[in-house]
Amino acid sequence: MKKIVDAVGSYFILLGRVLRKPDNGKAFRRQLFFEMRVLGIESLPIACIISAFVGAAVVIQLAASLSNPIYPTWITGYTSRKAIMLEFAPTMIGLVLAGKVGSRIASELGTMRITEQIDALDIMGVNSANYLIMPKIVAFMLFSPIIVILSVFSALAGGWIFGVISGVITSYEYLDGLQLEFATYDMVYGITKGIVYNFIIASVSSFRGYTVTGGALEVGQASTRAVVESCIVLIVSNLALTSILI
Amino acid sequence: MIEIRDIYKKFGEKEVLKGISTVFETGITNLVIGRSGSGKTVLVKSVSGLEKVTSGEIFYDGRQLSSMNEMQTTALKREIGMVFQGGALFDSMTVAENVRFPLLMFSKLSAAEMDKRVDFCLERVDLPKTHSLYASELSGGMRKRVAIARAIVANPKYLFCDEPNSGLDPQTSILIDKLIKEITEELNITTIINTHDMNSVLEIGEHIVFINNGQLWWEGTRHDVISCDNKELNDFLFNNEITKRADL
Numbered sequence: 001m002k003k004i005v006d007a008v009g010s011y012f013i014l015l016g017r018v019l020r021k022p023d024n025g026k027a028f029r030r031q032l033f034f035e036m037r038v039l040g041i042e043s044l045p046i047a048c049i050i051s052a053f054v055g056a057a058v059v060i061q062l063a064a065s066l067s068n069p070i071y072p073t074w075i076t077g078y079t080s081r082k083a084i085m086l087e088f089a090p091t092m093i094g095l096v097l098a099g100k101v102g103s104r105i106a107s108e109l110g111t112m113r114i115t116e117q118i119d120a121l122d123i124m125g126v127n128s129a130n131y132l133i134m135p136k137i138v139a140f141m142l143f144s145p146i147i148v149i150l151s152v153f154s155a156l157a158g159g160w161i162f163g164v165i166s167g168v169i170t171s172y173e174y175l176d177g178l179q180l181e182f183a184t185y186d187m188v189y190g191i192t193k194g195i196v197y198n199f200i201i202a203s204v205s206s207f208r209g210y211t212v213t214g215g216a217l218e219v220g221q222a223s224t225r226a227v228v229e230s231c232i233v234l235i236v237s238n239l240a241l242t243s244i245l246i
Numbered sequence: 247m248i249e250i251r252d253i254y255k256k257f258g259e260k261e262v263l264k265g266i267s268t269v270f271e272t273g274i275t276n277l278v279i280g281r282s283g284s285g286k287t288v289l290v291k292s293v294s295g296l297e298k299v300t301s302g303e304i305f306y307d308g309r310q311l312s313s314m315n316e317m318q319t320t321a322l323k324r325e326i327g328m329v330f331q332g333g334a335l336f337d338s339m340t341v342a343e344n345v346r347f348p349l350l351m352f353s354k355l356s357a358a359e360m361d362k363r364v365d366f367c368l369e370r371v372d373l374p375k376t377h378s379l380y381a382s383e384l385s386g387g388m389r390k391r392v393a394i395a396r397a398i399v400a401n402p403k404y405l406f407c408d409e410p411n412s413g414l415d416p417q418t419s420i421l422i423d424k425l426i427k428e429i430t431e432e433l434n435i436t437t438i439i440n441t442h443d444m445n446s447v448l449e450i451g452e453h454i455v456f457i458n459n460g461q462l463w464w465e466g467t468r469h470d471v472i473s474c475d476n477k478e479l480n481d482f483l484f485n486n487e488i489t490k491r492a493d494l
Contacts (some may be wrong), residue, residue, distance in 0.1 A: 125323030
């Protein structure tokens with residue numbers, strides 16, 4: 001228990017160092033664009049591919065479960081859209097990105113720590129936490145709406161294509177359901193969740209990487225812990241956010 | 247000049263530095279020597295401010311480190327250059343970008359002035375045509391020289407070198423030693439070198455501090471080392487097969 005309290009305390013102390021005015025605005029912007037490419041753009045393909053297949057599975061499952069004449073024909077499209085926009089797109093992709101982005105951040109910062117690159121920044125008078133971590137958090141949060149929107153689009157498209165090909169639903173029924181009672185708030189809800197998740201992934205992974213002590217073995221362990229802890233915090237916060245936002 | 251007074255450093259219950267006091271003068275090469283685990287790296291990191299001392303005082307030209315606020319500490323750090331054991335070059339940057347980095351962060355120089363200063367520093371360490379290479383493309387000796395160039399690019403007043411010869415062949419080690427000594431004299435800076443290299447001690451040891459078991463065991467110059475009768479120091483420096491065979 002003491003270890004958990006220590007870790008939480010250290011996490012917030014580190015966040016206090018991260019969330020400060022950058023030493024040099026130009027250097028910050030350069031790092032920000034670099035991280036947008038590395039953490040944002042490079043995450044899009046995997047987010048789209050996984051979303052398409054998860055969307056397909058959701059539609060096929062729902063169509064099979066709701067294949068009863070008492071349900072209206074649009075129900076599969078409507079429920080799929082709700083499930084994908086509110087839960088699958090932000091949460092599922094959040095968990096996937098916790099693995100991809102979280103391990104990358106933790107191993108990058110961990111390697112910088114054990115090779116004394118972070119000490120080199122500190123000795124120059126650079127706020128290393130701010131210089132290294134802030135652009136990652138900001139870039140990943142800024143990219144969150146794009147990731148969530150593309151993920152929703154891919155999942156709905158995947159569901160449409162695979163649902164029609166497998167014959168569980170017609171194109172008309174699916175599209176009719178998708179368009180029924182569309183609420184913009186659902187998209188805002190999904191994007192809000194995505195932004196919070198991306199903050200969690202970037203900050204928890206950065207904390208684990210930045211505070212590594214030891215060698216290559218410890219960097220590997222930190223990377224694993226970053227992914228596991230990001231996933232746990234993400235799932236817990238999902239429950240909290242769902243209760244607040246719904 | 248850096249003066250340290252009665253500094254102690256503990257990690258948990260383990261006391262690594264036990265009341266060390268000395269003065270590191272400007273314009274000469276100050277060497278901190280000792281066996282692995284003796285506390286010399288912790289001493290250098292404590293003096294440079296990378297580790298916080300448990301007790302004791304450190305003065306940079308009369309300015310007390312412990313009484314400085316955050317802004318003053320940051321300002322002091324900008325007067326410090328450090329050469330790390332492995333070079334600690336930023337992997338994602340080229341040689342020129344590594345050397346330019348301290349200028350980019352804090353100086354008000356124009357891009358052309360920065361380029362000129364980077365060129366000068368790289369030429370000073372005898373690496374004039376390496377600007378576009380990445381750290382992974384450099385040999386150990388080149389990495390150390392780039393690290394020296396980066397450490398001096400912002401005209402530091404204080405230079406710390408953590409085992410600058412480790413992993414280098416004897417010839418390259420001598421080159422690095424000479425380079426550090428020349429830079430110290432040219433820029434008239436306070437240089438502290440942490441080493442366990444006997445050649446460095448005899449080549450450039452103008453002020454040598456021998457740390458044994460966390461305590462300052464012996465202090466003197468390279469000339470004093472030869473005639474010294476301190477058993478621990480002699481064991482550390484001369485108790486190896488080569489010196490035994492040479493009957494030193």
